[in-house]
Amino acid sequence: xxxxxxxxxxxxxxxxSPMKIQMVTNFLLRxxxxxxxxxxxxxxxxxxIYGYSAHINIGTEKRGTAILMxxxxxVNNIKTLPSGRGIAGLFEDxxxxxxxxxxxxxxxxxxxxxxxxxxxxxxxxxxxxxxxxGDFNCVLSPADCTGAPNLSKALSAxxxxxxxxxxxxxxxxxxxxxxxxxxxxxxxxxxxxxTNYRHENKGLRLS
Numbered sequence: 001x002x003x004x005x006x007x008x009x010x011x012x013x014x015x016x017s018p019m020k021i022q023m024v025t026n027f028l029l030r031x032x033x034x035x036x037x038x039x040x041x042x043x044x045x046x047x048x049i050y051g052y053s054a055h056i057n058i059g060t061e062k063r064g065t066a067i068l069m070x071x072x073x074x075v076n077n078i079k080t081l082p083s084g085r086g087i088a089g090l091f092e093d094x095x096x097x098x099x100x101x102x103x104x105x106x107x108x109x110x111x112x113x114x115x116x117x118x119x120x121x122x123x124x125x126x127x128x129x130x131x132x133x134g135d136f137n138c139v140l141s142p143a144d145c146t147g148a149p150n151l152s153k154a155l156s157a158x159x160x161x162x163x164x165x166x167x168x169x170x171x172x173x174x175x176x177x178x179x180x181x182x183x184x185x186x187x188x189x190x191x192x193x194x195t196n197y198r199h200e201n202k203g204l205r206l207s
Contacts, residue, residue, distance in 0.1 A: 005034040005073075009098070009133045014042035014063055025049050028068070035075070035091065036068040037098035039135040041084075059084020065098045065134070079122050085114065086134075088122040095124040099134035111137065115154040 008031070015021060028036060029051065038046070040063045046054045051071055057080040058064035064084025067075050075089040075096060088097040099119065102110040124130065138150040140159070 006032055007035045007037070007131070007133075008033045009037045009039075009135075011039045011100075011135045012041060014040050016043050016045060021045055021049065025051075028052065034070045034073055035096070037096070037133050038066040038068060039098070039100035040064075041066045055087060055089065057081070057084050057087040061085065063100070065100050067096065067098060081118055081121065083118075086118065086122050088124075090124070090128075094129045094131055097122050097130065097132045097134075099132070099136065101135065101137050103137050112154055115158045119158060 008028075010024070012020075012024060015024070027033075028049070036052075041056060041058060042063055043058070044056055046052075046056055046066055046068060049068065052068045053071065054066050054068050055075060055078050056064070056066040059080070059082055061083045065087045067087055067089060069075055073091075075091045078087065078089040080087050085101065086097070086099045088095065090096070097119075099114075099122070101114050136155055138155055140156050
């Protein structure tokens with residue numbers, strides 16, 4: 001029997017107070033979330049969230065990423081970026097990637113380098129489905145955000161190139177590609193995109 005998992009992405013804005021951690025716990029339990037990918041993680045208190053275990057990557061930049069899993073669910077073969085801006089692992093037959101990219105306005109060079117260099121390290125070593133999620137600090141279309149958008153050609157190119165990057169050749173195109181799903185929350189809205197499929201998705205950030 002197939003089981004439908006509920007997966008959420010949440011920027012927690014470096015929360016550390018027990019009250020706000022309890023707010024996150026209540027949200028996850030109330031919504032029945034199975035797996036949550038978190039950005040702007042600043043401490044290890046996520047291990048204290050009732051009913052969940054965590055893989056946490058804070059790294060050198062002090063605001064990192066994490067994957068929270070409901071008890072009984074496992075994510076294996078974990079990869080992390082030294083900066084803390086990315087973590088990835090295998091969930092059943094899907095490779096899950098969680099990223100927190102640098103700010104486009106403040107760190108454009110680092111932001112572009114993330115897509116062209118660092119992201120490749122988080123990719124799986126073989127063909128599999130990919131779910132790429134997180135806080136990208138940019139969007140592909142004005143329809144994917146509220147307010148003034150940070151449009152990204154680099155993100156668009158990355159989305160198209162993911163299957164080729166997995167094969168080690170960004171320019172090869174004459175082979176069948178694995179299914180790729182991309183979740184990009186930004187400015188309280190986002191999208192899930194797949195071939196011939198589009199569905200609105202809410203991205204959250206705590207304050």
